[in-house]
Amino acid sequence: MTTQFVSVTTRKDWSSDQEVRWCPGCGDYSILAALQLLLPELNIRREETVFVSGIGCAARFPYYMNTYGMHTIHGRAPAIATGLAVTRPDLNVFVVSGDGDALSIGGNHLIHALRRNANLTILLFNNRIYGLTKGQYSPTSERGKTTKSTPQGSLERPLDPISLALGAGATFVARTHDMDRSHMQAVFRRAHEHHGTSLVEIYQNCNVFNDGAFSDINSKESRAANLINLRHGEPIRFGANDEFGVVGDDTGALAITTLGPENESRVVVHDEHLANPARAFALARLMVSDHEPTPMGVFRDVDEPEYGDQISLQAAASREARGEADLSKLLRSRGSWHVD
Amino acid sequence: MVVHEQSALENVVLRFAGDSGDGMQLTGERFTSTSALFGNDLATLPDFPAEIRAPAGTLGGVSSFQIQIASYDITTAGDSPHVLVAMNPAGLRANVHLLLPGAMIIVNGDSFDERSIAKAGYRTNPLEDGSLDSFNVTSVPMTTLTTEACRDAGVKPRDAERSKNFFALGLILWTFSRSLEATLEWIERHFANRPTVAEANRRALHAGYHFGETSEMYAPRFDVAPAPYPSGDYTNITGSAALSWGFIAAAHRSGLPLFLGSYPITPASDILHELSGRKEFGVITFQAEDEIAAVGAAIGAAYGGSIGLTTTSSPGLDLKSEAIGLAVSLELPLIIVDVQRAGPSTGMPTKVEQADLSHALYGRHGEAPLPVLAALTPSDCFSAAIEAVRIAVTYRTPVVLLSDAALANATEPWRIPELDELPVIDAHFANGPNARTDDGAPAFHPFVRDASTLARPWAPPGVAGLEHRVGGLEKADELGHVSYDGANHERMTELRAAKVAGVASSYPALVVDDPQGDATVLVVGWGGTYGSLAAGVALARQRGAHVAHLQLRYLNPLPRDLGAILATYERVLVPELNLGQLARLLRAEYLIDVASLHKMRGAPFTSTEIADAIDAAIREKP
Numbered sequence: 023m024t025t026q027f028v029s030v031t032t033r034k035d036w037s038s039d040q041e042v043r044w045c046p047g048c049g050d051y052s053i054l055a056a057l058q059l060l061l062p063e064l065n066i067r068r069e070e071t072v073f074v075s076g077i078g079c080a081a082r083f084p085y086y087m088n089t090y091g092m093h094t095i096h097g098r099a100p101a102i103a104t105g106l107a108v109t110r111p112d113l114n115v116f117v118v119s120g121d122g123d124a125l126s127i128g129g130n131h132l133i134h135a136l137r138r139n140a141n142l143t144i145l146l147f148n149n150r151i152y153g154l155t156k157g158q159y160s161p162t163s164e165r166g167k168t169t170k171s172t173p174q175g176s177l178e179r180p181l182d183p184i185s186l187a188l189g190a191g192a193t194f195v196a197r198t199h200d201m202d203r204s205h206m207q208a209v210f211r212r213a214h215e216h217h218g219t220s221l222v223e224i225y226q227n228c229n230v231f232n233d234g235a236f237s238d239i240n241s242k243e244s245r246a247a248n249l250i251n252l253r254h255g256e257p258i259r260f261g262a263n264d265e266f267g268v269v270g271d272d273t274g275a276l277a278i279t280t281l282g283p284e285n286e287s288r289v290v291v292h293d294e295h296l297a298n299p300a301r302a303f304a305l306a307r308l309m310v311s312d313h314e315p316t317p318m319g320v321f322r323d324v325d326e327p328e329y330g331d332q333i334s335l336q337a338a339a340s341r342e343a344r345g346e347a348d349l350s351k352l353l354r355s356r357g358s359w360h361v362d
Numbered sequence: 363m364v365v366h367e368q369s370a371l372e373n374v375v376l377r378f379a380g381d382s383g384d385g386m387q388l389t390g391e392r393f394t395s396t397s398a399l400f401g402n403d404l405a406t407l408p409d410f411p412a413e414i415r416a417p418a419g420t421l422g423g424v425s426s427f428q429i430q431i432a433s434y435d436i437t438t439a440g441d442s443p444h445v446l447v448a449m450n451p452a453g454l455r456a457n458v459h460l461l462l463p464g465a466m467i468i469v470n471g472d473s474f475d476e477r478s479i480a481k482a483g484y485r486t487n488p489l490e491d492g493s494l495d496s497f498n499v500t501s502v503p504m505t506t507l508t509t510e511a512c513r514d515a516g517v518k519p520r521d522a523e524r525s526k527n528f529f530a531l532g533l534i535l536w537t538f539s540r541s542l543e544a545t546l547e548w549i550e551r552h553f554a555n556r557p558t559v560a561e562a563n564r565r566a567l568h569a570g571y572h573f574g575e576t577s578e579m580y581a582p583r584f585d586v587a588p589a590p591y592p593s594g595d596y597t598n599i600t601g602s603a604a605l606s607w608g609f610i611a612a613a614h615r616s617g618l619p620l621f622l623g624s625y626p627i628t629p630a631s632d633i634l635h636e637l638s639g640r641k642e643f644g645v646i647t648f649q650a651e652d653e654i655a656a657v658g659a660a661i662g663a664a665y666g667g668s669i670g671l672t673t674t675s676s677p678g679l680d681l682k683s684e685a686i687g688l689a690v691s692l693e694l695p696l697i698i699v700d701v702q703r704a705g706p707s708t709g710m711p712t713k714v715e716q717a718d719l720s721h722a723l724y725g726r727h728g729e730a731p732l733p734v735l736a737a738l739t740p741s742d743c744f745s746a747a748i749e750a751v752r753i754a755v756t757y758r759t760p761v762v763l764l765s766d767a768a769l770a771n772a773t774e775p776w777r778i779p780e781l782d783e784l785p786v787i788d789a790h791f792a793n794g795p796n797a798r799t800d801d802g803a804p805a806f807h808p809f810v811r812d813a814s815t816l817a818r819p820w821a822p823p824g825v826a827g828l829e830h831r832v833g834g835l836e837k838a839d840e841l842g843h844v845s846y847d848g849a850n851h852e853r854m855t856e857l858r859a860a861k862v863a864g865v866a867s868s869y870p871a872l873v874v875d876d877p878q879g880d881a882t883v884l885v886v887g888w889g890g891t892y893g894s895l896a897a898g899v900a901l902a903r904q905r906g907a908h909v910a911h912l913q914l915r916y917l918n919p920l921p922r923d924l925g926a927i928l929a930t931y932e933r934v935l936v937p938e939l940n941l942g943q944l945a946r947l948l949r950a951e952y953l954i955d956v957a958s959l960h961k962m963r964g965a966p967f968t969s970t971e972i973a974d975a976i977d978a979a980i981r982e983k984p
């Protein structure tokens with residue numbers, strides 16, 4: 023194995039000269055900062071890093087990164103990034119998307135990217151609202167949400183990105199939030215290191231159109247009661263004094279309970295590497311309604327063949343079976359005859 | 363022993379027809395191969411239902427394959443079959459109207475039972491009611507003879523019965539003085555894993571051949587001599603295969619990897635199939651979740667430095683429009699192949715039409731011009747593919763290449779080019795800074811243009827110092843930053859249009875086919891109607907008309923010499939398999955009147971239709 027020597031960089035090297043134009047106070051700023059501060063530590067090169075985005079507030083992200091980047095069309099970034107990643111396995115390809123981009127107009131591309139498992143890191147900024155179009159409800163908005171397009175309240179049940187990703191067979195699924203830089207960085211690092219498609223849902227505050235959407239979970243005051251930190255190999259407990267825990271019930275679901283000597287031993291120990299996604303799914307469905315204790319961290323991290331690697335193997339097998347490419351032979355492969 | 367008369371002919375049109383399950387396409391293809399090996403010029407026209415298994419025995423379920431073989435250069439599968447092989451009453455009824463009096467009909471007599479006759483919509487048995495009296499009809503009990511031949515061969519009765527198409531093939535090979543060798547070899551190879559099926563087919567083939575030789579009721583025999591060809595190696599090629607190989611060749615000559623993003627759709631899927639089997643050429647094929655992802659992935663691959671290709675048929679082009687607009691804005695090379703079929707909507711999926719021209723030219727929001735070209739013949743698909751890549755790569759632009767359902771499936775002999783005859787395509791990647799910042803430091807500006815082509819640099823990731831962002835938002839001239847400045851937007855719009863218009867400077871000069879040199883009527887066609895228009899023009903000339911023919915390959919930008927050529931003729935006739943899309947374009951572009959001739963029947967023009975229209979144009983001329 024060769025060691026890559028990458029020259030030392032700082033946040034400045036990863037920042038483009040473009041003025042950042044999100045609304046003041048937008049959660050996107052802290053996500054940008056977390057990533058720009060983390061990238062110098064990842065031992066990767068700027069010229070081998072590409073950010074691909076669709077449409078939405080979050081999708082402006084590539085313009086602010088001093089890397090290669092593509093700001094594309096609504097919902098299609100996972101497909102476009104797949105074409106790039108499979109033809110250029112040498113690159114670090116990040117997809118930056120939002121809840122409307124990834125789950126509404128681009129839902130189909132997202133699930134197929136996840137099941138294919140090409141080497142992509144998908145960052146899904148979830149602010150539960152359409153920001154760029156000025157405040158319509160999104161596929162992750164809570165039911166009954168009053169917005170410009172739903173003056174009497176929205177009728178649809180929200181889509182949970184983690185459940186969706188697990189259902190699509192994603193090999194790396196995690197959640198983090200814009201109020202905790204070191205948590206974001208730890209999750210982003212893991213997502214980048216994962217060989218395959220990783221999906222990271224980031225709770226992101228849109229202070230203009232949906233302010234405080236997650237404050238019941240991630241504000242300083244709520245965290246102890248409502249933020250469940252997932253740590254691999256550890257019992258899933260939370261609360262100011264770790265007084266709550268996640269236990270299995272006899273339906274196969276998981277439930278939150280107050281712990282005491284009688285049930286402490288039943289607390290579920292978190293295992294990111296379970297081949298069967300059922301446990302991770304149950305964790306994603308812990309919350310019966312909004313504003314309830316919510317797991318943060320890595321739900322699932324398993325090894326499955328990466329899509330691009332498999333393409334290379336098939337190409338190698340073709341060369342093995344049919345010999346090196348020979349155009350002149352190809353043009354005669356359907357039978358040929360000679361005329362003098 | 364019967365002595366057969368052997369008639370030497372210059373050309374014969376033969377049509378196989380039967381139920382979708384009767385193997386007519388296979389029979390046609392085998393006969394095509396044999397004739398090509400023999401050295402005939404040929405052209406084929408497969409015609410089959412969109413349904414995988416349309417109701418057996420009905421007109422809707424009829425699958426046909428027409429082939430013209432000739433001892434001279436031909437361009438179509440012919441108008442009217444000299445010989446029709448009908449495996450069932452429906453096959454007869456669906457095709458008999460194509461025949462001229464005196465044509466030969468060979469039917470599988472076993473299939474003319476009461477039920478099948480009724481299913482085909484006949485009230486009485488056409489073999490007995492005198493309705494076929496003007497034809498030369500031979501009824502052969504093909505099913506009986508085939509099952510007979512397969513007896514004691516360990517073949518299941520069902521398999522034996524299914525071999526009857528090989529009986530028909532054997533009979534036809536005998537009729538056309540062809541040997542069985544190539545077919546026997548093919549059976550050997552193709553059914554290597556199913557020895558009893560192979561045996562059944564072999565026996566059926568021999569039985570058919572011997573039946574021709576020994577049967578007294580069967581008299582005429584045709585002999586079509588080889589056509590004179592320039593020397594070289596030849597192969598038989600379909601439009602789909604030629605396109606696929608053209609892209610592989612373009613990749614080879616440019617040194618770029620080829621990436622195909624595609625979603626299955628009739629009749630474009632054959633390109634996906636062909637390229638999927640060629641991974642040793644460094645081809646990556648990606649069957650996407652939909653048409654949008656297919657073109658999107660191709661754009662991603664193009665950004666990364668591959669030849670990004672997406673293939674589809676008409677409805678798929680609708681879905682790709684937004685992404686194609688993105689490629690126009692990003693100014694990245696991209697090739698979109700549209701194998702046109704009859705529309706609108708699902709239309710007639712297996713039938714030919716040329717009705718996507720306007721869509722290819724204009725089907726995007728905003729000012730989004732791009733080069734559009736169309737392949738002329740099955741074998742021309744090969745060089746059209748290379749040309750599409752050349753334009754896309756040289757000008758950093760998406761290019762639409764139009765083929766159609768007839769070209770895709772039709773076959774013709776093709777002289778295989780030597781590799782060094784193929785053009786070299788230079789990707790000319792950016793490899794260093796091309797500008798300076800305000801304080802004089804070297805910089806890379808992704809929208810600085812080449813002075814002659816107006817193309818911007820293509821800078822795939824991986825080169826330090828060339829990091830840059832591109833997007834669908836308007837870009838500042840040269841710098842490439844997001845810009846909402848009106849004057850800049852106008853300039854960028856004009857630059858993109860000028861770049862595409864400039865592609866015309868790289869075309870070869872147009873060649874008008876006008877052998878007499880004094881024609882007053884010019885027939886202008888485009889793309890896949892080349893064969894039928896050339897045949898129609900030839901027929902008109904036989905009838906005494908002086909007429910010129912020009913077939914356009916480049917639809918946008920139009921060739922610069924086109925205006926002057928159009929102006930030379932008193933009358934311009936534009937036959938199209940649409941309601942006059944090129945005609946409208948020519949009127950708008952050159953302010954001349956053109957006569958539009960249209961056909962929307964899911965079938966190519968016949969020579970007679972074209973020749974009659976030419977006669978009328980000559981009579982009507984001002």
Ligand code: SF4
Nearest residue numbers: 045048079153228229
């Ligand atoms: S609209 Fe909301 S999400 Fe968009 S930039 Fe403003 S605060 Fe951020």
